[in-house]
Amino acid sequence: MKVTVVGAGNVGATCANVLASKDFLQEIILLDIKEGVAEGKALDIWESAPILHFGTRVRGVTNDYSQTANSDVVVITSGLPRKPGMSRDDLISTNAGIVKSVTENIMKYSPDAILVVVSNPLDVMTYCAYLTAKVDSRRVFGMAGVLDTARYKAFLAEEIGCSPKDIEALLLGGHGDTMVPLPRYTSVGGIPVTELVSADRLQAIIERTQKGGGEIVNLLGTSAWYAPGVAAAQMVEAICKDERRILPCCAWLTGQYGLKNIYLGVPVVLGRNGIEKIIELQLNEQEMQLVKASADHVREVMNVLDNMQLVKS
Ligand SMILES: NC(=O)c1ccc[n+]([C@@H]2O[C@H](COP(=O)([O-])OP(=O)(O)OC[C@H]3O[C@@H](n4cnc5c(N)ncnc54)[C@H](O)[C@@H]3O)[C@@H](O)[C@H]2O)c1
Numbered sequence: 001m002k003v004t005v006v007g008a009g010n011v012g013a014t015c016a017n018v019l020a021s022k023d024f025l026q027e028i029i030l031l032d033i034k035e036g037v038a039e040g041k042a043l044d045i046w047e048s049a050p051i052l053h054f055g056t057r058v059r060g061v062t063n064d065y066s067q068t069a070n071s072d073v074v075v076i077t078s079g080l081p082r083k084p085g086m087s088r089d090d091l092i093s094t095n096a097g098i099v100k101s102v103t104e105n106i107m108k109y110s111p112d113a114i115l116v117v118v119s120n121p122l123d124v125m126t127y128c129a130y131l132t133a134k135v136d137s138r139r140v141f142g143m144a145g146v147l148d149t150a151r152y153k154a155f156l157a158e159e160i161g162c163s164p165k166d167i168e169a170l171l172l173g174g175h176g177d178t179m180v181p182l183p184r185y186t187s188v189g190g191i192p193v194t195e196l197v198s199a200d201r202l203q204a205i206i207e208r209t210q211k212g213g214g215e216i217v218n219l220l221g222t223s224a225w226y227a228p229g230v231a232a233a234q235m236v237e238a239i240c241k242d243e244r245r246i247l248p249c250c251a252w253l254t255g256q257y258g259l260k261n262i263y264l265g266v267p268v269v270l271g272r273n274g275i276e277k278i279i280e281l282q283l284n285e286q287e288m289q290l291v292k293a294s295a296d297h298v299r300e301v302m303n304v305l306d307n308m309q310l311v312k313s
């Protein structure tokens with residue numbers, strides 16, 4: 001199978017590197033607009049193949065979309081990352097134009113591809129790619145929940161002093177400070193998390209998760225890439241291997257959770273056709289209110305995109 005990663009910056013290059021090292025793809029194309037960047041990083045990754053023992057061919061190109069032809073999956077990471085003091089939503093005016101033009105170019109050469117959007121503001125950039133691609137929404141979705149859930153699990157593992165491997169958890173909503181980690185759907189080695197972590201510590205972990213992206217931006221001056229890159233790679237693997245994994249993804253809702261015509265993070269079954277199924281949980285009233293508040297925020301930013309009249313809804 002062939003995968004294209006658009007944007008050879010921090011997240012794109014990390015995603016390509018992780019995918020290559022897993023050795024299940026025939027070819028990865030890394031594409032960037034900046035001359036030499038994708039070629040240089042792809043060559044560097046390819047030169048690690050003899051050491052890591054993988055056979056996936058990794059090639060870099062500068063804006064030459066003909067090289068991406070017939071990709072099975074395309075990961076879109078092109079766009080500006082935020083700096084300290086910014087919210088993800090502040091990136092909309094620059095990144096919407098980038099995501100639109102990238103999606104147009106990709107669809108020209110890979111009309112059957114599945115698109116995994118990573119650029120921020122995530123939920124709205126996924127909407128932008130969907131409007132531009134004009135394909136079934138099951139083939140256009142975003143990466144956020146896998147990353148946000150991983151952060152939630154990492155913080156819990158640290159608190160409990162256990163392996164992150166033993167934590168199962170779920171998180172819903174938009175990729176912003178209104179995201180909704182769900183303690184009722186969180187367990188540690190089969191034990192409900194509420195039996196191991198006090199209510200106030202759990203609330204502190206939820207709030208740290210909600211601001212997890214900003215924590216890294218404040219430390220680095222730019223946003224995270226190791227966990228985001230591997231999170232996107234996990235989604236690509238689930239699709240290409242038709243694993244039918246249940247992962248939280250930013251998906252187009254058509255009535256689920258009482259919401260429609262909106263991209264929002266929900267658990268889905270991810271397989272060879274993209275989103276095979278959206279899973280609807282039986283939320284209690286308080287959880288539903290939090291999801292609705294998150295959806296309200298995402299809808300506000302979707303309206304900003306609509307008002308830009310860049311792509312027709
Ligand atoms: N969804 C998430 O959970 C998540 C996580 C981390 C980062 N992000 C977002 O991903 C994006 C990339 O982050 P990063 O840290 O890799 O940034 P980066 O600056 O390191 O890389 C972005 C790359 O995109 C390239 N680019 C810009 N316009 C392009 C175009 N038209 N065509 C092709 N390439 C183009 C740039 O040249 C650059 O190399 C940002 O918008 C960031 O906010 C999202």
Ligand SMILES: O=C(O)C[C@H](O)C(=O)O
Pocket residue numbers: 081082088120147175212213214216217223224228
């Ligand atoms: O926080 C950001 O701006 C990048 C990304 O969305 C993240 O959560 O790490």
